[in-house]
Amino acid sequence: MEKLHALALDAGRCRHVYADRVMEYVMDENKNSIIRLFDVTKRYNGKLALKDISLDIEQGEFIFISGPSGAGKSTLLKVLYLAEKVSEGQILIDGMNLARISSSRLPALRRRFGMVFQDFKLIPNRTVYENVALVLEAAGEKPSFIRKKVMHVLRTTGMDKKYKAFPPTLSGGEQQKVAVARAVVGEPSIILADEPTGSLDTKSAQTILDFLMEYHKKGATVLIASHNLHLLDSAVRGRNIEICDGKINRTATML
Ligand SMILES: Nc1ncnc2c1ncn2[C@@H]1O[C@H](COP(=O)(O)OP(=O)(O)OP(=O)(O)O)[C@@H](O)[C@H]1O
Numbered sequence: 628m629e630k631l632h633a634l635a636l637d638a639g640r641c642r643h644v645y646a647d648r649v650m651e652y653v654m655d656e657n658k659n660s661i662i663r664l665f666d667v668t669k670r671y672n673g674k675l676a677l678k679d680i681s682l683d684i685e686q687g688e689f690i691f692i693s694g695p696s697g698a699g700k701s702t703l704l705k706v707l708y709l710a711e712k713v714s715e716g717q718i719l720i721d722g723m724n725l726a727r728i729s730s731s732r733l734p735a736l737r738r739r740f741g742m743v744f745q746d747f748k749l750i751p752n753r754t755v756y757e758n759v760a761l762v763l764e765a766a767g768e769k770p771s772f773i774r775k776k777v778m779h780v781l782r783t784t785g786m787d788k789k790y791k792a793f794p795p796t797l798s799g800g801e802q803q804k805v806a807v808a809r810a811v812v813g814e815p816s817i818i819l820a821d822e823p824t825g826s827l828d829t830k831s832a833q834t835i836l837d838f839l840m841e842y843h844k845k846g847a848t849v850l851i852a853s854h855n856l857h858l859l860d861s862a863v864r865g866r867n868i869e870i871c872d873g874k875i876n877r878t879a880t881m882l
Pocket residue numbers: 671672675676694695696697698699700701702703745854
C-alpha cells in the first residue's frame with residue numbers, strides 16, 4: 628500500500644500536512660449512519676472539550692481521529708461510549724437517542740461497543756483472564772465458550788502466557804494489549820480505541836493495529852484516536868477526522 632507521508636503540524640498546532648493518499652471528504656446523504664452526532668458540545672467545569680461536533684459514521688467505516696494533545700479525541704470517544712455525558716447536542720446510535728435511552732437498555736447498548744481506554748481501566752484485583760472474560764460473562768455466554776474465546780484473543784494479542792497475572796504486575800504495553808483483548812472479545816459492532824498502541828514498541832503496535840483491522844474487515848465500525856500520524860501509514864482505506872480545540876478541523880478520505 629502506498630505510504631501516507633503524514634508530516635507533523637505546519638501552521639500552528641491544528642493543521643496537518645499530508646502528501647498523498649488523502650482527498651477532501653464529501654458526505655453522502657444517502658448512506659446509512661450507525662452513529663450520528665448533532666452539534667455535540669462537552670464542557671468540563673465550564674471549559675470546552677468538544678464544540679459543536681456534527682458527524683455521521685456508517686456501519687463498517689474505519690475512522691482515524693487525529694489531533695494534538697488536548698484536542699478532544701478521548702472526550703469524543705468517551706461521549707460515544709456513554710462514559711461521559713454531553714453538555715449540549717444529541718448522539719444517535721442506530722437511530723437511538725443516547726439521552727433518552729432507558730437504564731434497562733443500557734447494558735445491551737454498551738455490549739455493542741468495545742472500548743480501549745487511553746488509561747486502560749483494567750480491574751487491578753482481577754487477573755488478565757478475568758478482566759477479559761467479564762465481558763462474555765456479562766453477556767451470559769457459556770463457560771466453555773468463554774474459556775476458548777478469551778484464550779484465543781489473549782494468544783492473538785500475545786498475552787496468553789500471562790493470563791494469571793494481575794494488571795499492576797504488567798508493563799504499560801502489556802496492560803494495553805489486555806485492554807485491546809477485552810475490547811474485542813465480545814465481537815462488538817463498534818470498536819472505539821483510544822491511543823491503542825501508545826505504550827507499544829513498533830512491532831507490537833503493528834500487531835495490535837493489524838488485529839483491530841481484522842475486526843474492521845469482518846464488518847465492525849472502528850474508530851481509532853491517536854496523535855501519532857504514523858499509524859496512518861499502515862491503516863486501511865478509511866476516513867481521517869482531525870480535531871483541534873474541540874472542533875473538527877478537517878475531514879479527509881484516506882485512499
Ligand atoms: N475529566 C476531565 N476534567 C476536566 N477536564 C478534562 C477532563 N478530561 C479532559 N479534559 C480536558 O478536555 C480537553 C480535551 O481532552 P482530551 O483528553 O479529550 O484530549 P485528547 O485529544 O484525548 O488529548 P491526548 O492526545 O493528550 O490524549 C483538554 O483540555 C483536557 O484538559
